[in-house]
Amino acid sequence: xxxxxxxxxxxxxxxxxxxxxxxxxxxxxxxxxxxxxxxxxxxxxxxxxxxxxxxxxxxxxxxxxxxxxxxxxxxxxxxxxxxxxxxxxxxxxxxxxxxxxxxxxxxxxxxxxxxxxxxxxxxxxxxxxxxxxxxxxxxxxxxxxxxxxxxxxxxxxxxxxxxxxxxxxxxxxxxxxxxxxxxxxxxxxxxxxxxxxxxxxxxxxxxxxxxxxxxxxxxxxxxxxxxxxxxxxxxxxxxxxxxxxxxxxxxxxxxxxxxxxxxxxxxxxxxxxxxxxxxxxxxxxxxxxxxxxxxxxxxxxxxxxxxxxxxxxxxxxxxxxxxxxxxxxxxxxxxxxxxxxxxxxxxxxxxxxxxxxxxxxxxxxxxxxxxxxxxxxxxxxxxxxxxxxxxxxxxxxxxxxxxxxxxxxxxxxxxxxxxxxxxxxxxxx
Amino acid sequence: xxxxxxxxxxxxxxxxxxxxxxxxxxxxxxxxxxxxxxxxxxxxxxxxxxxxxxxxxxxxxxxxxxxxxxxxxxxxxxxxxxxxxxxxxxxxxxxxxxxxxxxxxxxxxxxxxxxxxxxxxxxxxxxxxxxxxxxxxxxxxxxxx
Ligand code: HEM
Ligand SMILES: [Fe+2]
Ligand SMILES: [Fe+2]
Numbered sequence: 227x228x229x230x231x232x233x234x235x236x237x238x239x240x241x242x243x244x245x246x247x248x249x250x251x252x253x254x255x256x257x258x259x260x261x262x263x264x265x266x267x268x269x270x271x272x273x274x275x276x277x278x279x280x281x282x283x284x285x286x287x288x289x290x291x292x293x294x295x296x297x298x299x300x301x302x303x304x305x306x307x308x309x310x311x312x313x314x315x316x317x318x319x320x321x322x323x324x325x326x327x328x329x330x331x332x333x334x335x336x337x338x339x340x341x342x343x344x345x346x347x348x349x350x351x352x353x354x355x356x357x358x359x360x361x362x363x364x365x366x367x368x369x370x371x372x373x374x375x376x377x378x379x380x381x382x383x384x385x386x387x388x389x390x391x392x393x394x395x396x397x398x399x400x401x402x403x404x405x406x407x408x409x410x411x412x413x414x415x416x417x418x419x420x421x422x423x424x425x426x427x428x429x430x431x432x433x434x435x436x437x438x439x440x441x442x443x444x445x446x447x448x449x450x451x452x453x454x455x456x457x458x459x460x461x462x463x464x465x466x467x468x469x470x471x472x473x474x475x476x477x478x479x480x481x482x483x484x485x486x487x488x489x490x491x492x493x494x495x496x497x498x499x500x501x502x503x504x505x506x507x508x509x510x511x512x513x514x515x516x517x518x519x520x521x522x523x524x525x526x527x528x529x530x531x532x533x534x535x536x537x538x539x540x541x542x543x544x545x546x547x548x549x550x551x552x553x554x555x556x557x558x559x560x561x562x563x564x565x566x567x568x569x570x571x572x573x574x575x576x577x578x579x580x581x582x583x584x585x586x587x588x589x590x591x592x593x594x595x596x597x598x599x600x601x602x603x604x605x606x607x608x609x610x611x612x613x614x615x616x617x618x619x620x621x622x623x624x625x626x627x628x629x630x631x632x633x634x635x636x637x638x639x640x641x642x643x644x645x646x647x648x649x650x651x652x653x654x655x
Numbered sequence: 656x657x658x659x660x661x662x663x664x665x666x667x668x669x670x671x672x673x674x675x676x677x678x679x680x681x682x683x684x685x686x687x688x689x690x691x692x693x694x695x696x697x698x699x700x701x702x703x704x705x706x707x708x709x710x711x712x713x714x715x716x717x718x719x720x721x722x723x724x725x726x727x728x729x730x731x732x733x734x735x736x737x738x739x740x741x742x743x744x745x746x747x748x749x750x751x752x753x754x755x756x757x758x759x760x761x762x763x764x765x766x767x768x769x770x771x772x773x774x775x776x777x778x779x780x781x782x783x784x785x786x787x788x789x790x791x792x793x794x795x796x797x798x799x800x
Binding site for chain 2: 304307370371438441502503504505555559562563566570578581582583584587588
């Protein structure tokens with residue numbers, strides 16, 4: 227049976243659904259930057275300080291997961307030929323609960339209130355379960371490109387495992403359960419969240435968009451076939467070892483998962499170097515900085531480097547960078563495409579739909595990347611400093627500078643996205 | 656399984672991708688006669704591709720396979736959108752407006768990619784399946800200059 231679903235725009239969700247996710251996410255990055263500006267030196271001294279845990283989740287859930295959810299709802303009908311059931315309802319419910327959950331969890335981690343932690347864990351559980359159920363249904367029906375669909379399915383399972391482990395950690399923090407080797411369990415949780423949910427989704431989406439965006443050679447088939455499933459196997463074995471009290475062996479298997487992503491990152495950089503579209507646009511700059519950050523993070527982690535530095539590279543280098551770069555393409559295209567569709571539907575051929583760069587011009591997008599890069603470099607330097615013997619004042623100033631630049635760049639990202647949406651809305655069609 | 660139409664038309668898509676990339680590369684040079692030549696080559700190649708689809712492949716497919724009518728209609732309306740962009744591209748090249756040329760090429764590129772994705776994934780395999788005797792012949796049409 228040939229699959230004709232996803233051919234028409236009627237299958238795609240109303241533009242307001244993904245845009246609500248995309249427009250809210252940068253505000254969480256602004257908040258993370260604000261916290262770094264305020265308490266940066268404390269955050270970068272230890273991953274276990276309360277504000278560090280909050281910054282982590284503001285980025286991982288408020289920014290990254292929010293954008294990934296919005297993008298999946300938008301992309302599934304097109305990439306996998308399978309619309310998400312009740313997409314408006316699912317989108318709104320997911321988003322409200324994700325926002326509520328992220329804010330409450332942050333409050334709970336920062337001030338230690340049991341009520342906040344409970345509300346946070348509960349809302350995240352509800353919101354992400356709704357999301358995973360609806361997209362899970364769409365993905366079981368999906369008949370698109372197999373490698374991408376497989377990676378997306380695995381990523382969704384990883385989201386559920388991350389969620390369950392996160393809730394388990396909350397229960398432990400609330401004193402409801404005693405768990406030996408708490409740190410190992412946190413590490414397992416973050417491995418499923420970062421390598422699993424984020425990493426495998428980046429792979430699945432990358433197989434499609436890297437060749438498409440910049441006209442590069444396709445990814446090699448062996449990579450597309452093995453990378454995501456191997457990550458899933460590595461994480462599963464690591465979890466089993468952890469559950470049976472073999473924390474050290476588990477870490478080794480996580481390393482295997484990280485190596486799979488290293489290969490993916492290296493191949494991605496190579497594909498993009500061999501691209502045919504010559505322009506160095508903001509999306510490409512973001513892909514490069516993100517893949518380089520991922521490579522550095524993996525090398526550092528394998529060499530036993532500072533966890534805080536690895537965290538900055540993964541969360542800010544990849545977690546903020548890559549989605550930002552993708553939004554610079556997705557948002558203008560969606561704006562243009564929906565306007566175009568409306569023009570056809572209303573037969574208003576007297577008006578001319580403005581091209582994509584009218585929605586987000588190239589120059590401000592590059593400037594936004596520049597400000598972001600200042601934030602990334604300053605925070606990387608600040609997180610690396612404690613390993614060296616320098617005056618404490620230097621680290622503090624760098625952390626503040628990084629936080630300030632992150633507030634600016636995320637605010638600027640929000641402005642560019644919002645302006646694109648206003649232009650879309652303001653267009654007389 | 657016959658894949659003649661899928662293979663040859665997909666290859667022609669890639670040929671058009673290369674021409675679009677070449678047009679973008681030429682914009683960097685600032686030589687407007689070279690830009691004009693590159694844009695014309697791109698538009699000609701794409702128009703020829705659309706003509707083969709609209710005049711040969713799609714009508715034959717619609718005759719034997721009624722369910723294809725709806726997707727074909729969508730493909731043709733996207734061709735119309737792309738032709739609209741060709742026209743605007745021509746005007747911007749004539750006015751030596753670099754910003755508009757780059758913005759239009761970017762828009763065209765994205766529209767083309769999602770259009771081709773659907774043809775390569777759905778329409779062409781459908782045509783190969785429904786028109787096994789004519790597939791090779793249709794594929795050969797692409798190679799006639
Ligand atoms: C889905 C609901 C989630 C909940 C309820 C949750 C909860 C938690 C909790 C309670 C901790 C440990 C806090 C402590 O040790 O005091 C933690 C750590 C962590 N979580 Fe989550 N989390 C969730 C989702 C995620 C996601 C999706 C990601 C990544 C994409 C993530 C990344 C991390 C990281 C990296 C840490 C370690 C932070 C550090 O060691 O500095 N979490 N999480
Ligand atoms: Fe076509
Ligand atoms: Fe085509």
